[in-house]
Amino acid sequence: MNWLLEPWTHAFMRDALAAGLAAGVACGVLGVFVVFRRMAFVGEAMSHTTLPGLVIAQAKGLSLMAGALASNVVTALGIAVLSSRTSRRRGIRDDAAIGVVFTGMFALGVVLTARIGSWRDLSHLLLGNLLSVAQGDLLFMLCAAVLVLAVILALFKELELASYDSTYADLIGIRSQRLHALLLVLIAFAVVSGVQVVGVVLTSALLITPAATAALLTRRMVPMLWLSATTAAAAVVGGLLLSYHASLPSGATIVLMAALFFMTAWIWRRTQRG
Amino acid sequence: MKDTALSYGGRHLHAPDPSAPALALHSVAAGHPGAAPVLHDVNFVLPAGKRFALVGPNGSGKSTLLKTVAGLLPARGGDIRVFGLRVGACHHRTSYVPQRQSINWDFPVDVARFTLAGRFVHTGWLRRPSAECHAVVDGVLASLGLTEIARRPIGELSGGQQQRLLLARAAAQESDLLLLDEPLNAVDAASRVLVGALLDRLQTAGKSMIVSTHDVGIHDLPFDEVLSIEDGMVRGGAR
Numbered sequence: 001m002n003w004l005l006e007p008w009t010h011a012f013m014r015d016a017l018a019a020g021l022a023a024g025v026a027c028g029v030l031g032v033f034v035v036f037r038r039m040a041f042v043g044e045a046m047s048h049t050t051l052p053g054l055v056i057a058q059a060k061g062l063s064l065m066a067g068a069l070a071s072n073v074v075t076a077l078g079i080a081v082l083s084s085r086t087s088r089r090r091g092i093r094d095d096a097a098i099g100v101v102f103t104g105m106f107a108l109g110v111v112l113t114a115r116i117g118s119w120r121d122l123s124h125l126l127l128g129n130l131l132s133v134a135q136g137d138l139l140f141m142l143c144a145a146v147l148v149l150a151v152i153l154a155l156f157k158e159l160e161l162a163s164y165d166s167t168y169a170d171l172i173g174i175r176s177q178r179l180h181a182l183l184l185v186l187i188a189f190a191v192v193s194g195v196q197v198v199g200v201v202l203t204s205a206l207l208i209t210p211a212a213t214a215a216l217l218t219r220r221m222v223p224m225l226w227l228s229a230t231t232a233a234a235a236v237v238g239g240l241l242l243s244y245h246a247s248l249p250s251g252a253t254i255v256l257m258a259a260l261f262f263m264t265a266w267i268w269r270r271t272q273r274g
Numbered sequence: 275m276k277d278t279a280l281s282y283g284g285r286h287l288h289a290p291d292p293s294a295p296a297l298a299l300h301s302v303a304a305g306h307p308g309a310a311p312v313l314h315d316v317n318f319v320l321p322a323g324k325r326f327a328l329v330g331p332n333g334s335g336k337s338t339l340l341k342t343v344a345g346l347l348p349a350r351g352g353d354i355r356v357f358g359l360r361v362g363a364c365h366h367r368t369s370y371v372p373q374r375q376s377i378n379w380d381f382p383v384d385v386a387r388f389t390l391a392g393r394f395v396h397t398g399w400l401r402r403p404s405a406e407c408h409a410v411v412d413g414v415l416a417s418l419g420l421t422e423i424a425r426r427p428i429g430e431l432s433g434g435q436q437q438r439l440l441l442a443r444a445a446a447q448e449s450d451l452l453l454l455d456e457p458l459n460a461v462d463a464a465s466r467v468l469v470g471a472l473l474d475r476l477q478t479a480g481k482s483m484i485v486s487t488h489d490v491g492i493h494d495l496p497f498d499e500v501l502s503i504e505d506g507m508v509r510g511g512a513r
Contacts, residue, residue: 032382036378036380036381036382037378038378154400155399157391157394157397157402157403158394158399160381160383160387161391161394163378163381164377164378164379164381164383164388164428165372165376165377165378165391167346167370167372167376168370168372168391168443170345170346171344171345171346171365171368171369171370172282172365172366172394172395172447173281173282173283173287173362173365173395174282174394215382218382219382219384219427219429220382220384220427221381221382221383221387224382
């Protein structure tokens with residue numbers, strides 16, 4: 001029991017837990033939409049496109065999270081415009097739109113790093129920095145999680161419908177492209193939180209792995225949202241405990257824990273079929 | 275529509291003209307934006323309560339015309355009136371039943387929930403569908419033989435069941451004008467009978483409909499008029 005409780009006697013572990021749960025739940029809930037709208041590439045892209053914002057914020061002495069968020073919102077809106085129906089008719093596919101914005105923003109980040117920053121300054125964000133999360137960043141992550149959950153709750157039926165039949169959504173007056181843009185902006189908020197927890201390189205795992213795990217366990221949307229959020233939260237708790245006791249990097253351990261849950265669910269699903 | 279402030283479309287919605295025909299097209303050109311129109315000078319009137327067939331080979335522009343009437347594509351010219359109003363001014367009274375390929379069937383939603391989406395236009399933003407909405411859905415599912423599979427994910431349905439489901443959603447919407455895009459294409463005989471019976475009931479209840487098909491012979495349905503697409507023109511129907 002002491003193994004389970006002792007880590008939380010430290011303030012930095014409690015802050016890490018709160019930050020991890022905020023980012024995990026936000027990413028877990030959004031991840032279901034990301035997976036079933038076939039937008040998995042978006043998570044990967046968004047986490048990398050935080051780079052130019054991070055570099056500029058670092059150089060100007062501004063909040064890194066604000067820089068990352070600004071960068072990601074620009075990315076989200078850029079993808080929304082380039083993947084609009086008008087662009088599609090001009091021959092630009094969704095994945096191509098994401099690829100163009102993703103690589104363009106990341107290249108901008110690399111150039112800016114060479115000019116005004118250094119990789120060493122940003123290395124902690126490439127791999128996550130959960131155990132030294134600042135109070136301001138923690139507040140941002142909690143607010144981002146509340147925002148994501150509030151919007152999903154308020155617009156659930158419209159987001160759900162536009163996800164499987166955007167034509168019918170448009171027919172009855174729901175602007176599916178605006179909902180798509182809104183979803184991308186929410187993903188931007190969640191990814192910025194995720195970068196703090198597991199780093200740029202592994203953030204897409206927070207979006208994809210819990211949702212993919214939940215999809216193995218149920219075929220209903222609402223239980224899937226709960227399961228995905230719970231899986232993400234369990235990965236954060238388990239990953240933090242393991243990283244504390246075994247002196248492992250917290251972000252990577254959380255992602256490994258999520259992968260372990262996925263493998264367990266996959267094996268369980270196979271035994272059910274067999 | 276109880277509250278236009280929370281309705282989809284908000285202040286753009288208007289009450290229809292009760293004396294107007296269900297649909298009136300005058301000199302309409304239709305096509306996808308950025309491409310040449312595939313249909314020119316389309317003129318016909320669909321009186322309320324009538325059922326028209328729209329016949330033409332694949333690629334002739336049937337879907338394009340139905341989507342233009344539904345407001346999913348902008349008209350490339352001419353004038354379209356739905357119950358006397360411009361397109362989009364009373365979209366809760368219009369339903370478009372697409373071909374099956376346009377749906378993401380892998381999405382985790384079940385048959386009942388999918389059908390319930392037909393009530394969303396009457397529910398609007400920030401509200402949950404009422405008990406009355408669920409009762410309408412139950413009735414529609416029963417009429418199409420889908421009650422037994424109401425909790426089944428849509429991805430596990432056969433082609434005929436998927437087509438019935440699309441019609442169930444349109445019926446749940448209780449719209450007055452139905453635009454059906456190849457509703458019996460690749461559908462099994464049992465589904466065909468159920469779909470035909472539902473369309474008969476809807477017409478008896480005063481609903482108007484246009485049914486597109488590449489071969490009117492595959493339908494056992496009687497049509498009040500048959501419109502045919504030939505060389506980019508629509509022939510037949512009152513003008």
